[in-house]
Amino acid sequence: MKVLIFGGAGQLGRCLQDRAPASWQVHAPTSAQVDITQPAQVAGAVASFVPDVLINASSYNAVDAAESDIDRAYAVNAHGPEHMARAARGCGARFFHVSTDYVFDGTRQSPYTEDDTPAPLSVYGQSKRAGELAVLAANPDAIVARTAWLFSEYGKNFVKTILALAAQNKLLTVVNDQVGSPTYAGDLADVLIGLAGRDAITGGIYHFAGREVVTWFEFAGAILAGVPHQLQPITTDDYPARARRPQYSALACRKLQALGFKPHALSENLDYVRSRLALIDGKLAHAVQEGVGNHRR
Numbered sequence: 001m002k003v004l005i006f007g008g009a010g011q012l013g014r015c016l017q018d019r020a021p022a023s024w025q026v027h028a029p030t031s032a033q034v035d036i037t038q039p040a041q042v043a044g045a046v047a048s049f050v051p052d053v054l055i056n057a058s059s060y061n062a063v064d065a066a067e068s069d070i071d072r073a074y075a076v077n078a079h080g081p082e083h084m085a086r087a088a089r090g091c092g093a094r095f096f097h098v099s100t101d102y103v104f105d106g107t108r109q110s111p112y113t114e115d116d117t118p119a120p121l122s123v124y125g126q127s128k129r130a131g132e133l134a135v136l137a138a139n140p141d142a143i144v145a146r147t148a149w150l151f152s153e154y155g156k157n158f159v160k161t162i163l164a165l166a167a168q169n170k171l172l173t174v175v176n177d178q179v180g181s182p183t184y185a186g187d188l189a190d191v192l193i194g195l196a197g198r199d200a201i202t203g204g205i206y207h208f209a210g211r212e213v214v215t216w217f218e219f220a221g222a223i224l225a226g227v228p229h230q231l232q233p234i235t236t237d238d239y240p241a242r243a244r245r246p247q248y249s250a251l252a253c254r255k256l257q258a259l260g261f262k263p264h265a266l267s268e269n270l271d272y273v274r275s276r277l278a279l280i281d282g283k284l285a286h287a288v289q290e291g292v293g294n295h296r297r
């Protein structure tokens with residue numbers, strides 16, 4: 001199977017490449033090779049590789065910066081995915097797109113289902129919601145996988161930030177009134193790979209997130225299990241940010257659960273990520289050589 005991945009250098013993109021079955025022929029151009037905001041570049045990459053499956057792992061994820069970088073956020077999160085959806089449909093490739101829990105306003109107190117009405121609070125969330133709608137309008141067979149609080153051994157994420165700060169013996173103040181579902185990018189990659197291997201999946205929105213529902217403070221505590229640390233809970237008001245975030249954005253993942261997909265436990269995923277990152281002399285260092293020991297299970 002020929003699989004084209006846009007955003008291959010990101011967390012999800014790296015995990016997808018690590019876990020891709022040996023039978024897959026993967027092409028994952030960097031943003032320098034294919035700028036997904038340029039329709040001609042997207043169409044050209046699709047036309048020259050002729051994939052069976054196209055996966056969009058690219059995104060503009062800077063939630064606060066998006067508040068003043070609106071055109072760029074929409075170009076990457078809405079218009080680029082629309083170009084991909086159209087190009088995939090044109091060549092008969094199945095298209096997988098990824099969205100976010102931040103499409104919800106967070107006023108609920110129980111996990112959001114695929115049928116709940118989005119009402120994003122931020123430009124990031126609005127641009128991602130616009131992407132969902134544009135993708136499904138251009139290609140109703142597309143799979144849109146919403147995920148949440150993504151972490152991995154790659155790129156920038158909350159787990160790596162917390163470990164690095166704890167290694168500096170700093171007092172960590174972490175928001176304790178926003179609730180969500182931390183999700184390991186490798187678990188999400190496994191789901192997309194599994195779905196790509198099945199033909200009879202109906203297009204539409206699917207939720208996939210970690211099974212634990214926690215605050216950022218509780219997540220930080222789980223990350224630092226067994227690591228000396230000083231952690232103090234604060235409120236959202238104590239940590240002013242440019243973008244509004246949902247207070248509650250856990251995702252219910254019944255559609256994918258019914259298809260047999262479920263995440264590993266958070267503690268297991270954190271153990272795995274920590275095993276790939278080593279705390280050496282109080283500093284966070286990469287313990288894993290690129291490309292070595294990639295397949296986890």
Ligand SMILES: NC(=O)c1ccc[n+]([C@@H]2O[C@H](COP(=O)([O-])OP(=O)(O)OC[C@H]3O[C@@H](n4cnc5c(N)ncnc54)[C@H](OP(=O)(O)O)[C@@H]3O)[C@@H](O)[C@H]2O)c1
Nearest residue numbers: 007009010011012031035036058059098100147148149150
């Ligand atoms: N991270 C989270 O906490 C989180 C939460 C909920 C949902 N999600 C969703 O999960 C998906 C994967 O997120 P992630 O954390 O893996 O993302 P990531 O690590 O931030 O990677 C995003 C990738 O997109 C690429 N990209 C950005 N603009 C591009 C452009 N114009 N052309 C081509 N590539 C471009 C980036 O390339 P460069 O580095 O070269 O710019 C980068 O490789 C996204 O859809 C995201 O919205 C993430």
